[in-house]
Amino acid sequence: MSVKINIARLKKNIKALAGIGALETGGIGRESFSTADLAARQWLMEKIKTAGFLAVNDEAGNIWGRLGNGKRSVIIGSHIDTVPGGGALDGALGVLAGLECLEVINENKLSCNQAVEMAAFADEEGAFLSFLGSRSMLGSLEEPEVLAAKNMKGVPLARAMADAGLNHRKIASARRNLEDIHGYLELHIEQGPLLASSNIPIGIVRAIVGIVSYWVTFLGEANHAGTTPMNMRRDALSGAVEFHRRINDWIQSNPGGVVTIGEMDVQPGAFNTVPGRVRLALEFRHSKPAALDKMDAAFLEIGNTVAKEMDLVFTAECLSWDAPVTLSTDIVDTIRQEADALDYAYRLMDSGAGHDAQIVAQKIKAGMIFVPSIAGKSHCPEEKSNWPDIEKGVQLLLNSTIRLMME
Numbered sequence: 001m002s003v004k005i006n007i008a009r010l011k012k013n014i015k016a017l018a019g020i021g022a023l024e025t026g027g028i029g030r031e032s033f034s035t036a037d038l039a040a041r042q043w044l045m046e047k048i049k050t051a052g053f054l055a056v057n058d059e060a061g062n063i064w065g066r067l068g069n070g071k072r073s074v075i076i077g078s079h080i081d082t083v084p085g086g087g088a089l090d091g092a093l094g095v096l097a098g099l100e101c102l103e104v105i106n107e108n109k110l111s112c113n114q115a116v117e118m119a120a121f122a123d124e125e126g127a128f129l130s131f132l133g134s135r136s137m138l139g140s141l142e143e144p145e146v147l148a149a150k151n152m153k154g155v156p157l158a159r160a161m162a163d164a165g166l167n168h169r170k171i172a173s174a175r176r177n178l179e180d181i182h183g184y185l186e187l188h189i190e191q192g193p194l195l196a197s198s199n200i201p202i203g204i205v206r207a208i209v210g211i212v213s214y215w216v217t218f219l220g221e222a223n224h225a226g227t228t229p230m231n232m233r234r235d236a237l238s239g240a241v242e243f244h245r246r247i248n249d250w251i252q253s254n255p256g257g258v259v260t261i262g263e264m265d266v267q268p269g270a271f272n273t274v275p276g277r278v279r280l281a282l283e284f285r286h287s288k289p290a291a292l293d294k295m296d297a298a299f300l301e302i303g304n305t306v307a308k309e310m311d312l313v314f315t316a317e318c319l320s321w322d323a324p325v326t327l328s329t330d331i332v333d334t335i336r337q338e339a340d341a342l343d344y345a346y347r348l349m350d351s352g353a354g355h356d357a358q359i360v361a362q363k364i365k366a367g368m369i370f371v372p373s374i375a376g377k378s379h380c381p382e383e384k385s386n387w388p389d390i391e392k393g394v395q396l397l398l399n400s401t402i403r404l405m406m407e
Helices: 005-020 035-050 092-107 130-140 142-150 157-163 168-174 192-198 237-254 289-309 329-342 357-358 387-406
Strands: 056-059 063-067 073-080 115-120 181-189 201-209 210-219 258-267 277-286 313-320 346-351 364-373
Touching: 005 035, 005 092, 005 387, 035 056, 035 063, 035 092, 035 115, 073 092, 073 357, 073 387, 092 115, 092 181, 092 387, 115 130, 115 387, 130 168, 130 357, 142 157, 142 168, 142 357, 168 313, 181 357, 181 387, 192 201, 192 346, 192 364, 201 329, 201 357, 201 387, 210 237, 210 289, 237 277, 237 289, 277 289, 289 313, 329 346, 329 364, 329 387, 346 364, 357 364, 364 387
Parallel strands: 073 115, 073 181, 181 364, 201 346
Antiparallel strands: 056 063, 063 115, 201 364, 210 277, 210 313, 258 277
């Protein structure tokens, strides 16, 4: 039986959710466990209940909607928290597309072997602890991580959860019996320019990149800027700049990954003082584990070489190492077959951004569908996708979900 999504209903829900946490300066401020995030959670819970589905808010802050009584289920998930000043579609599209799929399946009284669930996972963006919700579902969170987690304002995660009516000591209760989950699907905007630039409406994701983050520090000697000759300086900032140049040269000669220095702290930080200490936020990504290891070794070697040449000290503290994840070939094939049946053009691709699917895929069969981001923009107020592309993506999500439910 051919069933169609209700694009008008989906538009209405996306616009309503985008209004929660909307900023006067543009974009949305709905960081995890913020006042806006809690209001959005309440709105979503009411939408699920009004639609007649079982609604659950677990102790990790995940929101669930369930249709059907099957022992096993297909989960459609993503997140509704945003980065500061983020857009209306990142995460939210996937959650509301999941709700739309449940509504269409229910309206058409489809009889399936599996139940279907929608999930809004907590703190995907990492205001406190990246992938808090999806990791809690798998049972892969350790209590020391939860107790140590704080946001940029220094608020402990445990306190933020308590303010939200949650008990961080009960977070283990959010763990699901993975034997009861048949598969996982996630619809997301691409957050990059590849689909839009090639005028292809659908991306079918094969793998999600690994992400490595470091604090990198160059130590030199702070000294008077007027009286210290250039050839006698131990300028930490000069070392940091040279490090930035060389790692970018390296990545140009070894394509396939990306590297970014997204933050720099220069000390003492004065017009008239040679910088004695510079700390950099270094992040690099690749979809292949061996290539990620190669990047790691190369960048550390470059840092040590620069420091030796410029009489500096180089240190590197690894903050996180999220390995690349290959998604289920079975589910990729299912999505491809449904895209072919719908006569949708698509591109097989890797995701350069992290998603809850990369966590879920560690233990559950998972697949992802991308729709184009206009001009590749995301994490900003200009984040948009064309409605015809969104409609195709959600329709493909629905058809793929029904196919998995029938298995």
